[in-house]
Amino acid sequence: MMSRSLLIEKDVPCRMRDGVTLYANSYRLNDQNTYPVLLTRVIDGKDSHLFRPTDLMKLVEKGYVVIVQDVRGRFASEGTFTPFSHEEEDGFDTIEWAVHLPYTTNKVAMFGEAYSAYTQYAAAKAAPPHLSALFPIHFVESKQAFSHRNHFLNSKKVIDTALSLTKNIIEKREMETEHKRDQLFHLFAYQDRQEALYRYHPIQKLPVFKMLGVQDLFTTLIETSPVETDSLTYPPSYFLTGWFDDALSHTLRAFQTATKQDSDRHLLLVGPWTGNRLEMPQPFGYTAHIDSMANGGSVTDFQLRWFDRWLKDEKNGVDEDAQVLLFVMGINKWRKEKTWPLEQDEQRHVPFTFTTVETPHPFSLMQSRDDKQLTFISTPFQDIHELIGAPSLELDINQGEKVESFYIRLLAVPKDGAAFQISDGLVTVSEEILDENTLKIELSAVAYHFKTGDRIKVEVTNVPNHIYRPHSESSVESSLLALAPCFFRQHTKFVLPIATQPLR
Structure with a gap:
């Protein structure tokens, strides 16, 4: 069998409706064919993002163009980053740009975890005509869902997030190298004693973010906002989450909303995981591992079956899959169900x-x-x-x-x-x-x-x-x-x- 080479294009420009240019990396087979698009939009850098749950190269080898884009204001992309803003219109514009590339078809699916899961929701709200499927991992539908839990601010989470976002903000500033080095030094010093930051009162006056010039970012993350209600018709969506995940309740609610709209086009998988990388807080056995889930393969294998069904119209058995797949701890087995919650x-x-x-x-x-x-x-x-x-x-x-x-x-x-x-x-x-x-x-x-x-x-x-x-x-x-x-x-x-x- 002849091997096929992969073509990687870095910093492909995509112009938004307001003139701001976002940049993406494109991964595709090096031939003259056209392929459906798998798009993810990230905040932690398209060149440095850790795709532990997903094998990008395997997606490409199976006949997809994979596009990884820095969201507005992050890393290579222009503009100012404001969390949970601009993602509807930027997501819509990116999808419509992607289907007009010379090597793509007119079908796009989105994937990714955490903030990248939110960008899927936001893009879908804008109803782009070429968005065919979603695969969100650790889904949240709003800033409020990300930063708050049952009327409590998750202060540790927002402090960690703000600190992790600050490094790139400092690196992108136009200033003398010595001054930039000094700001990064202070950032790293604060990161070394984050535990003390978690207990600071009042949190609104935590001095580190003002000193580093990112007070507006931190204020945006901690302030309350209206709780959003689902206002979209979900495209076929495969929701994946973990029992120990902060986003569990939001993922379950989104799945329930989607199935009320169309019960045949959405699946839910819940494993014994926590965090964006699907880590296990306890040893739950081989079939709980993200490379061998339910003896059905890796996360990437599950994604490929989903995308093949909705972007290539393959009759691969997805329509006959159990709508809900749950990992049952204690016995360490997977349970198939028709609904969530149980009937x-x-x-x-x-x-x-x-x-x-x-x-x-x-x-x-x-x-x-x-x-x-x-x-x-x-x-x-x-x-x-x-x-x-x-x-x-x-x-x-x-x-x-x-x-x-x-x-x-x-x-x-x-x-x-x-x-x-x-x-x-x-x-x-x-x-x-x-x-x-x-x-x-x-x-x-x-x-x-x-x-x-x-x-x-x-x-x-x-x-x-x-x-x-x-x-x-x-x-x-x-x-x-x-x-x-x-x-x-x-x-x-x-x-x-x-x-x-x-x-x-």
Whole structure:
């Protein structure tokens, strides 16, 4: 078989409607044929971006033109970078430019993770006629979704992001080399002591960003913005996320919105991963690895099947794939489903109480506590319980009690292993959200298989303020001693959505 050479073109210009030029790298087969386009738009540099989940060269070898573009104001591209701005019109213009290149067809798909997943959403909102499919990893639909969680600012995340973006901003400034070197030195010095930055109050006056001349960038990241509602008709979209991912809830909601529009053209895959690079916080076995997912191949293999279906119209079995593919921790197997969440007849809701009185369910939670944490641990399970969905806490709080905010974690306690966190939730209490003195809290979604002898643990602490900040720096955290009695009231219960047909 004759080998085919690849052609790489660097800094290909793409002019936006306002005259700003963005630059991209183009990867394609070195022949006279035309191919569909796979586009990703990145903020961390088209020449330095780490494509760990995706093998670009494999995409090219399988008959695609891959275009990697620096978004506005980043690295080679002109203009000023303002996070989560310009991506609709720039995405639209880039897609329409790409289909008129001499070596491309009239079909484009987008891929990428984190901010590059947002650029897919933004471009799709502009409804470009040649956008045929999406493959977002760690999807968020807005700046608010990126920077906030349940009314709390993820201060650690925005500080890390602002610092990571600052280096390129300094490098692009027109100034004397010595002055630029001095600014970079200060940036690296602050990065060496980031832990101290996480605890600075008030966060709005954190001096590092003003000193480095990027205060506007930081202010944009930390300020609240209206919560966006989906206002697009999703093209065929394959949503990929992880149980430990900050973007999990946004990805699940986007998938649900898309399937309501057209249930046959969207897929969801959730693995035991965290972070942009699909890392595993625990060893979950071979089939959880991103190079051998569900024994179906690598992330790139999944992407290729998706793109081949929608850009090349190949009948490759994608239409018969399970619409939802979930990794179930505890048993370390993949579960195929038709919907998310599970259909009503496929799950039951199992309540746990925090009291010692008898309840319809035999697993009562018992309490141990100190002044920093409330801990509740269940009696061992007597049979298999497969948790699929979002656990919830219904907390009985009397009006006027000094309960403002707290953090709750759900941990699996295997019979033969150490406990580890599988779900969590941040809670802000206000009179507006209390329903007749009952506070209903939904934790992050999860899939976990509890075997006979396993237990669950619930830990309640103050909100970790080196990670999350409330809207007001003057907010008072709940006293755990004041919170404790709430758990022992009649109507307080912890509810697990349990699959009626667990894996074996």
